[in-house]
Amino acid sequence: MLSCKHILTMDDLSAADIVQILDTADSFSEVNERRIKKLPTLRGRTVVNLFLEPSTRTRTSFEIAAKRLSADGLNFTASSSATVKGESLRDTARTLSAMSCDLVVVRHKYAGAPQMLAESMDACIVNGGDGMHQHPTQALLDLFTMRSRLGRLEGLTVGIVGDIYHSRVAGSLVPALKKVGARPIVIGPPTLMPARPDVLGADVVYSLDEALPELDVAYMLRVQFERAERMPFPSNREYARFYGMNGARLAAAKPEMIVMHPGPMNRGVEISAEVADSPRSLVLDQVNAGVAVRMAVMYLLLGGAESGVAA
Amino acid sequence: MALLLKGGRVVDPAVGLDATLDIVIRDGVIAEVGEDLSIPKGETIDCAAKVVLPGLVDAHTHLREPGREDEETVESGTRAAAHGGFTAVCAMPNTDPVCDTGSGVRFLLERAEDVGVVRVHVIGAVTRGQRGEALAEIGDMRAEGAVAFSDDGHGIQTGGMARIAMDYLKAFDAVMISHAEDSSLSSGGVVNEGVISTRLGLPGWPAAAEEAMVARDIRLVELTGCRLHLAHLSTAGSIALVRDAKERGLPVTCEVTPHHLFLDEEALSGYDTNLKMNPPLRTAADREALIEAVCDGTVDCIATDHAPHALHEKELEFELAPFGTTGLETALSLVNTHLVSTEKLDWAAVARLMAHGPRAALGLPNVTLAAGSVADITIVDPEAKVEVTRDWLVGTSKNSAFLGARLLGKASDVLIGGYFALRNGKVVA
Amino acid sequence: MGYRMKAEVMDATAIDRALTRIAHEIAEANRGVDNVALAGVVTRGASMAQRLAERIERFEGVAVPVGSLDISFYRDDVATHLNPEVHRTDIPFDVEGRDVVLVDDVLYTGRTIRAAMDAIMDYGRPATIQLAVLVDRGHRELPIRADYVGKNVPTARRERVRVLLTEHDDRDGAVIYEQDGEDE
Numbered sequence: 001m002l003s004c005k006h007i008l009t010m011d012d013l014s015a016a017d018i019v020q021i022l023d024t025a026d027s028f029s030e031v032n033e034r035r036i037k038k039l040p041t042l043r044g045r046t047v048v049n050l051f052l053e054p055s056t057r058t059r060t061s062f063e064i065a066a067k068r069l070s071a072d073g074l075n076f077t078a079s080s081s082a083t084v085k086g087e088s089l090r091d092t093a094r095t096l097s098a099m100s101c102d103l104v105v106v107r108h109k110y111a112g113a114p115q116m117l118a119e120s121m122d123a124c125i126v127n128g129g130d131g132m133h134q135h136p137t138q139a140l141l142d143l144f145t146m147r148s149r150l151g152r153l154e155g156l157t158v159g160i161v162g163d164i165y166h167s168r169v170a171g172s173l174v175p176a177l178k179k180v181g182a183r184p185i186v187i188g189p190p191t192l193m194p195a196r197p198d199v200l201g202a203d204v205v206y207s208l209d210e211a212l213p214e215l216d217v218a219y220m221l222r223v224q225f226e227r228a229e230r231m232p233f234p235s236n237r238e239y240a241r242f243y244g245m246n247g248a249r250l251a252a253a254k255p256e257m258i259v260m261h262p263g264p265m266n267r268g269v270e271i272s273a274e275v276a277d278s279p280r281s282l283v284l285d286q287v288n289a290g291v292a293v294r295m296a297v298m299y300l301l302l303g304g305a306e307s308g309v310a311a
Numbered sequence: 312m313a314l315l316l317k318g319g320r321v322v323d324p325a326v327g328l329d330a331t332l333d334i335v336i337r338d339g340v341i342a343e344v345g346e347d348l349s350i351p352k353g354e355t356i357d358c359a360a361k362v363v364l365p366g367l368v369d370a371h372t373h374l375r376e377p378g379r380e381d382e383e384t385v386e387s388g389t390r391a392a393a394h395g396g397f398t399a400v401c402a403m404p405n406t407d408p409v410c411d412t413g414s415g416v417r418f419l420l421e422r423a424e425d426v427g428v429v430r431v432h433v434i435g436a437v438t439r440g441q442r443g444e445a446l447a448e449i450g451d452m453r454a455e456g457a458v459a460f461s462d463d464g465h466g467i468q469t470g471g472m473a474r475i476a477m478d479y480l481k482a483f484d485a486v487m488i489s490h491a492e493d494s495s496l497s498s499g500g501v502v503n504e505g506v507i508s509t510r511l512g513l514p515g516w517p518a519a520a521e522e523a524m525v526a527r528d529i530r531l532v533e534l535t536g537c538r539l540h541l542a543h544l545s546t547a548g549s550i551a552l553v554r555d556a557k558e559r560g561l562p563v564t565c566e567v568t569p570h571h572l573f574l575d576e577e578a579l580s581g582y583d584t585n586l587k588m589n590p591p592l593r594t595a596a597d598r599e600a601l602i603e604a605v606c607d608g609t610v611d612c613i614a615t616d617h618a619p620h621a622l623h624e625k626e627l628e629f630e631l632a633p634f635g636t637t638g639l640e641t642a643l644s645l646v647n648t649h650l651v652s653t654e655k656l657d658w659a660a661v662a663r664l665m666a667h668g669p670r671a672a673l674g675l676p677n678v679t680l681a682a683g684s685v686a687d688i689t690i691v692d693p694e695a696k697v698e699v700t701r702d703w704l705v706g707t708s709k710n711s712a713f714l715g716a717r718l719l720g721k722a723s724d725v726l727i728g729g730y731f732a733l734r735n736g737k738v739v740a
Numbered sequence: 741m742g743y744r745m746k747a748e749v750m751d752a753t754a755i756d757r758a759l760t761r762i763a764h765e766i767a768e769a770n771r772g773v774d775n776v777a778l779a780g781v782v783t784r785g786a787s788m789a790q791r792l793a794e795r796i797e798r799f800e801g802v803a804v805p806v807g808s809l810d811i812s813f814y815r816d817d818v819a820t821h822l823n824p825e826v827h828r829t830d831i832p833f834d835v836e837g838r839d840v841v842l843v844d845d846v847l848y849t850g851r852t853i854r855a856a857m858d859a860i861m862d863y864g865r866p867a868t869i870q871l872a873v874l875v876d877r878g879h880r881e882l883p884i885r886a887d888y889v890g891k892n893v894p895t896a897r898r899e900r901v902r903v904l905l906t907e908h909d910d911r912d913g914a915v916i917y918e919q920d921g922e923d924e
Contacts, residue, residue: 026828040858089627090626110629112628131513132514133513168512195504195517229498302818
C-alpha cells in the first residue's frame with residue numbers, strides 16, 4: 001500500500017512508494033503484452049477522468065489503464081463538463097461526490113485544482129497535470145522507462161531541456177529524480193526557467209552543450225508557446241541551434257545516453273526528426289509505460305483502501 | 312445629552328496625552344478632558360482597563376457598492392468597520408460603475424448619510440473608468456466631496472498618463488493614491504515570484520513590478536510636486552524608496568496592510584484563495600522590513616485594503632479567484648496581538664498609524680482627544696479574546712486571510728460625533 | 741495475536757515422496773506429458789512446479805514447460821487486502837489447447853485457485869485445467885477440488901498451515917500453527 005491517499009504532487013510519495021509503483025507497473029506491463037489485456041482487479045470501482053483541459057494522450061492512457069483493470073470509467077471533458085458554464089470546481093467536486101466515484105483523475109489548466117478537489121471529496125485524487133505545477137504520473141512513467149532501459153535510477157544524471165517554466169512535467173520529474181537518488185539538471189534559456197529552480201532541487205545550466213557530456217538521459221520538453229505571454233526567444237531556428245537535440249549532439253553525448261520526450265513533439269524545434277526516430281529515442285516506450293504505471297497507481301490507491309478490516 | 316468616559320487610558324500623541332483620564336462629551340464634541348470629572352446628568356461609561364484613542368480611520372476600503380452589493384454594501388461595510396473599531400472608512404472607486412464622476416461621489420455620500428454606521432470618505436477615480444486613458448472629472452468629484460483620487464486595482468500604467476493626472480490634481484489640492492504595479496511585469500502573476508511561485512507552479516508577481524512603479528511615481532512627485540500616497544506597499548525595496556523620498560523632503564506618504572505585516576508567502580503551503588492578494592504576500596524578509604518601517608515611522612498608516620469577495624468566486628481555482636482579503640474587523644486586533652502586546656509599538660504609535668496618519672495622508676480633517684474636537688473615539692479592550700470565525704465577522708463576505716486566528720484585543724466601543732456605532736462589542740444599528 | 745506451532749504434518753522426506761508421487765500421477769492421468777504444462781502460484785507453488793518438472797523430466801525424459809502466476813490482480817478481495825509485493829507473471833508457453841496443471845502449496849477456501857484459473861484463461865483456452873497441491877486442509881468456500889494431493893490434513897479454521905520449502909525457508913516441511921490466546 002502507498003503511504004498516501006491521493007497523488008497530487010511528488011511530495012505525496014516516499015521513495016519506497018515510488019519503488020512499489022514501479023515494481024507493480026512491471027507486473028502490469030506483462031499484462032499489456034498478453035492477447036487478452038484485461039484483469040478483473042478493480043471490478044465495480046468507478047474511475048472518473050475529469051479532464052478540464054484538452055488532452056488526448058494522458059486521458060487515453062488513464063482510460064486504457066482503468067479499462068484493463070475492469071473499472072467502470074467515465075470521462076468528464078472540458079466540452080462536456082459544466083465548468084465552462086462557470087460552475088465552480090468545488091461544485092464539480094460535490095457533484096462527483098454525490099455520484100460516489102472511487103478515484104478521480106483530474107487534468108486542469110490551473111495549478112492546485114487537484115488539491116482543491118481532494119479537500120472537497122472523499123475519492124482518491126490523482127493529478128493528471130495541473131497548470132504549470134505538477135504531473136506526477138508522467139514523472140513515474142518516465143522513471144519506469146529510464147529504469148527499464150538503463151537498469152537503475154540511482155546516480156543517473158538527467159538533463160531536462162527546454163521550457164522548464166511552463167512544464168508541469170519538470171515540476172514533478174525534478175523532485176521524483178531527487179527522491180530516487182538521480183541528479184536532475186534543468187537546461188534552457190533563462191526566459192524559460194522558473195523563478196527559483198533551485199527550490200525544486202535541480203542544478204541550472206543555460207548551455208545544453210556544456211551539460212551534454214554528463215547526461216545519461218536527455219529529456220526534451222516542448223516549448224509551450226500557448227502559455228507564454230511573450231515570445232521567450234527570437235526564433236525557432238535559434239532555439240533549435242542552442243537547445244534542440246539533433247544528430248550532432250547525439251554523437252557528442254555519451255554513447256548510451258537516451259533521449260526522452262513527454263510528447264507531443266515539435267519536430268525540428270526541440271528534437272530533430274532523425275533523433276526522434278532513432279533507437280536511442282524512448283518516446284514510444286514512455287507511452288507504453290504510461291498505461292502500466294497508471295494501472296499500478298490505480299491498483300495501489302484503490303486496492304486495500306479498506307484495509308484493516310481483515311487480516 | 313452628555314456622556315462621561317470614566318477612567319480610561321487616554322492616548323493621543325497629537326495633543327500629548329497618555330494618562331488615565333476622564334472625557335466629557337456634549338453635543339457630539341469633546342467638552343472636557345481631565346481627572347475626576349463628573350456630569351450632572353447623562354451617561355457614564357466605565358473605561359477602566361481600556362484604551363481610549365482618537366477615532367481610527369481606514370484609508371483603504373472596498374465597499375463594493377454600487378455593483379457588487381452581494382459582496383458588501385455601504386451599510387454592511389460600515390458595520391464591519393464599526394465592529395473593527397473604525398470611525399471612518401475611505402471608499403475606493405473601483406466599483407461597478409467606477410466612481411469617476413461627481414454624481415458617483417454624491418451617490419456614495421448620500422448612501423453613507425442614509426445607512427452608514429461610520430463615516431465614509433470617497434476616493435474618486437483618476438482616469439475615466441480607471442482605464443488609464445483619459446482624466447476623469449477630478450474637479451467635479453472634488454467639488455462633490457471626494458477626498459483623494461486613485462486608480463486602485465491596477466494602477467496607471469503609462470508614465471505620461473500618471474504625469475498629467477498628478478499635474479492636474481495639484482489644482483484641486485488633492486492627493487494621488489498610487490496602486491504601484493507595472494502590469495507588464497506582474498503579468499498575470501498571482502503569488503510572489505520566487506520560492507512560492509516555483510513550488511506551487513503559479514505565475515509570479517515580482518517585487519520589481521511594484522518597486523519600478525514606486526520609483527516612477529516618486530520621480531513624478533519631483534517633476535510635478537503633486538502629493539503622493541502609496542497604497543499597500545509590500546516589499547523591502549518599496550520601503551527603501553519611500554524612506555529615501557522622505558529624507559529628501561518629498562510629499563510622499565505610504566500605507567501597509569495587516570496581511571502584509573502579519574503574513575508572508577510561507578503561509579501559502581496550499582492553494583487557499585483567501586491568501587491570494589494584490590500585491591501578493593511577500594517573503595519573510597519583506598515582512599520584517601515592513602514591520603521595521605511601521606515602527607520607525609517610515610510608514611504613515613496601516614490600512615486594511617478590505618476587499619470582500621463572494622464565496623463562490625473565492626472557491627474558484629487559485630489563478631481564477633479574485634484578489635483580496637477582508638480586513639476591517641481584524642486590523643486592530645492584529646496590531647495589538649503582534650505589535651502592541653509584544654511591545655514593538657505603544658498605543659501612541661497605534662493612534663499615529665491608524666488615526667492621525669491616514670487623516671494626514673489623505674488630507675482629512677484632524678480628529679483629536681482634546682476639548683473642542685468632534686467626538687470620534689475608539690475605545691479598545693486590550694485584553695479581549697477574539698477568535699476569527701465566519702460567524703464572528705459581521706461583514707457580508709467572509710474571505711478573511713485570518714480565519715481561525717486567535718487574537719488579543721478588540722474595540723469595545725466606537726463613538727461617532729458622540730453617538731455609539733459600537734457598544735460593548737456590538738454594532739449599534 | 742500470535743501463533744504457536746501445533747504439529748509438523750509433513751517432513752522433508754514426506755514432501756519428497758509426495759512430489760514424486762504427484763509427478764507420476766500427472767504423467768499417468770494425462771497419458772504422458774507431451775501436452776502438459778505446469779503453472780505454479782507464486783511463491784511456493786512456483787517452486788513446487790519446478791520440482792515437479794524436474795521429477796517428470798527424470799522419469800519421462802520430457803522437459804515440461806513451467807510458468808509462474810501472480811494472482812494478486814485476480815483476487816476477489818482487492819478492496820480489503822492488497823498484496824504488498826506483486827511478482828511478475830511468467831507463462832512462457834502457449835496455453836491454447838494445453839493441459840495446464842496449476843500448482844499451489846496449500847488448498848484452503850479455493851479462492852486463490854479460482855483467481856488462478858481466471859488468470860490462466862486470460863492467456864488462452866486450455867484443454868483442461870488440473871490442480872496439484874501439497875496440502876489440502878479443507879474448508880472450501882467454492883466448488884473446487886484438487887486432482888493431485890500430497891496429504892489431506894484436517895484442520896480447524898482458526899489454525900494456519902504453512903508449507904516450508906528450502907527455496908524460501910530453512911528446510912522442507914508442512915506445519916500447523918494454532919492461534920495463541922484470544923481472537924484478533
